[in-house]
Amino acid sequence: xxxxxxxxxxxxxxxxxxxxxxxxxxxxxxxxxxxxxxxxxxxxxxxxxxxxxxxxxxxxxxxxxxxxxxxxxxxxxxxxxxxxxxxxxxxxxxxxxxxxxxxxxxxxxxxxxxxxxxxxxxxxxxxxxxxxxxxxxxxxxxxxxxxxxxxxxxxxxxxxxxxxxxxxxxxxxxxxxxxxxxxxxxxxxxxxxxxxxxxxxxxxxxxxxxxxxxxxxxxxxxxxxxxxxxxxxxxxxxxxxxxxxxxxxxxxxxxxxxxxxxxxxxxxxxxxxxxxxxxxxxxxxxxxxxxxxxxxxxxxxxxxxxxxxxxxxxxxxxxxxxxxxxxxxxxxxxxxxxxxxxxxxx
Amino acid sequence: xxxxxxxxxxxxxxxxxxxxxxxxxxxxxxxxxxxxxxxxxxxxxxxxxxxxxxxxxxxxxxxxxxxxxxxxxxxxxxxxxxxxxxxxxxxxxxxxxxxxxxxxxxxxxxxxxxxxxxxxxxxxxxxxxxxxxxxxxxxxxxxxxxxxxxxxxxxxxxxxxxxxxxxxxxxxxxxxxxxxxxxxxxxxxxxxxxxxxxxxxxxxxxxxxxxxxxxxxxxxxxxxxxxxxxxxxxxxxxxxxxxxxxxxxxxxxxxxxxxxxxxxxxxxxxxxxxxxxxxxxxxxxxxxxxxxxxxxxxxxxxxxxxxxxxxxxxxxxxxxxxxxxxxxxxxx
Numbered sequence: 001x002x003x004x005x006x007x008x009x010x011x012x013x014x015x016x017x018x019x020x021x022x023x024x025x026x027x028x029x030x031x032x033x034x035x036x037x038x039x040x041x042x043x044x045x046x047x048x049x050x051x052x053x054x055x056x057x058x059x060x061x062x063x064x065x066x067x068x069x070x071x072x073x074x075x076x077x078x079x080x081x082x083x084x085x086x087x088x089x090x091x092x093x094x095x096x097x098x099x100x101x102x103x104x105x106x107x108x109x110x111x112x113x114x115x116x117x118x119x120x121x122x123x124x125x126x127x128x129x130x131x132x133x134x135x136x137x138x139x140x141x142x143x144x145x146x147x148x149x150x151x152x153x154x155x156x157x158x159x160x161x162x163x164x165x166x167x168x169x170x171x172x173x174x175x176x177x178x179x180x181x182x183x184x185x186x187x188x189x190x191x192x193x194x195x196x197x198x199x200x201x202x203x204x205x206x207x208x209x210x211x212x213x214x215x216x217x218x219x220x221x222x223x224x225x226x227x228x229x230x231x232x233x234x235x236x237x238x239x240x241x242x243x244x245x246x247x248x249x250x251x252x253x254x255x256x257x258x259x260x261x262x263x264x265x266x267x268x269x270x271x272x273x274x275x276x277x278x279x280x281x282x283x284x285x286x287x288x289x290x291x292x293x294x295x296x297x298x299x300x301x302x303x304x305x306x307x308x309x310x311x312x313x314x315x316x317x318x319x320x321x322x323x324x325x326x327x328x329x330x331x332x333x334x335x336x337x338x339x340x341x342x343x344x345x346x
Numbered sequence: 347x348x349x350x351x352x353x354x355x356x357x358x359x360x361x362x363x364x365x366x367x368x369x370x371x372x373x374x375x376x377x378x379x380x381x382x383x384x385x386x387x388x389x390x391x392x393x394x395x396x397x398x399x400x401x402x403x404x405x406x407x408x409x410x411x412x413x414x415x416x417x418x419x420x421x422x423x424x425x426x427x428x429x430x431x432x433x434x435x436x437x438x439x440x441x442x443x444x445x446x447x448x449x450x451x452x453x454x455x456x457x458x459x460x461x462x463x464x465x466x467x468x469x470x471x472x473x474x475x476x477x478x479x480x481x482x483x484x485x486x487x488x489x490x491x492x493x494x495x496x497x498x499x500x501x502x503x504x505x506x507x508x509x510x511x512x513x514x515x516x517x518x519x520x521x522x523x524x525x526x527x528x529x530x531x532x533x534x535x536x537x538x539x540x541x542x543x544x545x546x547x548x549x550x551x552x553x554x555x556x557x558x559x560x561x562x563x564x565x566x567x568x569x570x571x572x573x574x575x576x577x578x579x580x581x582x583x584x585x586x587x588x589x590x591x592x593x594x595x596x597x598x599x600x601x602x603x604x605x606x607x608x609x610x611x612x613x614x615x616x617x618x619x620x621x622x623x624x625x626x627x628x629x630x631x632x633x634x635x636x637x638x639x640x641x642x643x644x645x646x647x648x649x650x651x652x653x654x655x656x657x658x659x660x661x662x663x664x665x666x667x668x669x670x671x672x673x674x675x676x677x678x
Contacts, residue, residue: 027561027562029561029562030561032561034561035561038557042550042553042554042557045550129419133390133391133419136391137391137396138390138391138392138393138396139393139396140392140393140603142602142603142605142606235550238550238553239549239550239553239579239582240582241549241578241603243392243549244391245389245391245392245419245420246548246549246550248419248420249420286554287554287558290540290543290555290558290559290562291558291561291562293539293540293562295540295541296513296540296541296542296543296544297513297541299544
């Protein structure tokens with residue numbers, strides 16, 4: 001139980017519950033299955049990008065270019081499918097290929113030339129996005145391939161019919177959840193996953209212990225690119241229009257959600273579950289504004305306050321724990337010495 | 347040895363990179379007798395302003411001027427300010443601009459005019475610090491027409507909501523102000539459920555906001571969307587909830603983008619003017635004024651139509667309805 005309260009996720013969950021109660025007391029439509037499923041659908045795009053950002057943050061890096069990567073993967077994939085035909089499987093395959101390649105370029109630049117990640121990815125963002133605008137002249141694609149239209153309508157389950165429309169778990173939500181599970185397994189149970197934490201915790205120690213820092217870094221950015229690309233396709237599925245400028249500008253929202261979920265910009269910390277909660281907290285706050293009939297001018301103010309409140313609360317708690325644990329060590333110094341001795345003996 | 351070679355190659359690359367931008371420069375053969383008239387738009391690379399650029403290009407060809415269009419990658423007032431500053435140092439003859447934020451640009455407009463550069467604005471009639479503003483529509487009539495359309499769809503009473511592109515976008519907010527005033531006088535039973543929502547330039551956000559509105563106000567009967575992505579987003583949400591046609595959706599849209607929604611009935615009607623005319627008119631009036639012409643005596647712009655001048659605003663009436671019948675016929 002005490003351990004539970006030391007975890008950042010617990011606080012985010014508490015804040016989510018608190019908000020849910022407040023919003024529901026104003027508008028009982030908030031706590032309905034339909035609203036929950038709508039939210040999970042709308043925010044799957046942010047959520048998928050957040051998985052990639054989580055990996056990058058854990059490894060101690062940062063990526064600003066992922067929105068540009070997502071846009072390129074989305075745009076080029078749709079063009080390819082329009083030109084040569086194919087199904088959603090070809091679409092995802094092409095997107096993943098493009099995303100991983102562009103991400104790997106980031107990783108290689110960061111590792112080979114030791115440029116700070118933020119500079120590298122700001123630069124590549126400009127190059128990627130700029131080239132896309134130069135080549136496409138900013139043209140929008142209104143007529144998506146038919147498979148995009150039919151695939152987007154797939155949903156699992158049918159919960160009641162309200163006003164003539166059934167609702168269920170959308171296919172994009174399922175994609176998001178599958179990716180969440182895969183990412184959690186990768187981080188927790190594989191050597192690669194653990195090495196990402198090691199590199200983010202202390203790069204030099206990780207290198208001395210024998211982790212291949214370069215490979216980990218390239219993997220992390222390529223993974224970010226892959227997630228961004230999948231998110232790009234999901235966005236096309238959601239909006240049914242491809243616009244070169246519709247994703248760029250949302251980077252900070254995604255990074256904020258991941259940090260809300262407990263990842264640290266300093267690296268080495270963060271969980272998939274926390275990231276999911278971070279995305280949902282942001283989603284609920286934004287959703288709740290309208291449902292609570294708050295005037296639109298207040299939206300940004302509230303979102304900012306919630307970020308400060310939830311991150312501030314948990315880091316204050318951590319700070320308190322740290323300072324109290326320091327006192328603990330001093331008071332129980334003899335016993336600590338004993339245990340150190342016994343360790344040496346064994 | 348190898349190391350110095352590597353550095354040499356790197357240096358060469360850097361040098362080469364420094365030389366490349368001039369290769370991509372557009373229309374920079376600065377001949378003294380040719381006016382340099384630059385159009386600065388809100389965002390570069392969206393259909394609306396691509397269409398506006400066609401008008402700028404047409405003006406360049408027909409009027410023998412050096413005209414081109416630039417704009418920031420997102421609707422950022424600060425970037426527009428920077429662009430105008432750059433143009434001042436470049437010493438252009440006239441700047442035609444569609445402001446993202448009217449007040450943010452005032453100081454830099456003053457600086458431009460102190461340097462003898464003409465400032466023409468578009469979609470910002472109350473802008474201070476400009477030489478002249480050109481509106482392709484009469485904003486009051488445009489707002490009234492939009493609310494009339496809304497009433498045609500939902501009747502004279504009921505709940506509705508309004509989307510704008512942003513809370514600081516001058517024109518959208520002028521329309522809403524005028525529309526609300528008009529509604530209060532003419533359709534007193536219309537009930538605006540919440541203050542204007544800033545989502546009209548983002549289709550995904552408009553869709554999400556519409557879903558939320560439907561849950562919060564189940565009796566919602568209409569949505570007015572300004573910003574070309576508001577109405578399509580709303581239409582998409584309605585389709586998803588099986589409410590296409592049950593809620594009236596009107597507002598500014600790109601005809602080509604709105605066509606499918608108009609045809610399946612999820613969007614009721616669109617209203618617009620042709621941005622190409624705006625691009626052409628701006629450059630045309632700029633040249634006219636640089637030639638010493640007085641805009642207050644202007645009665646028409648060739649190829650665009652008759653104009654009326656009120657104070658320092660030139661008005662052209664180019665408002666048009668977009669319906670499912672004519673949506674495919676505009677060519678943009």
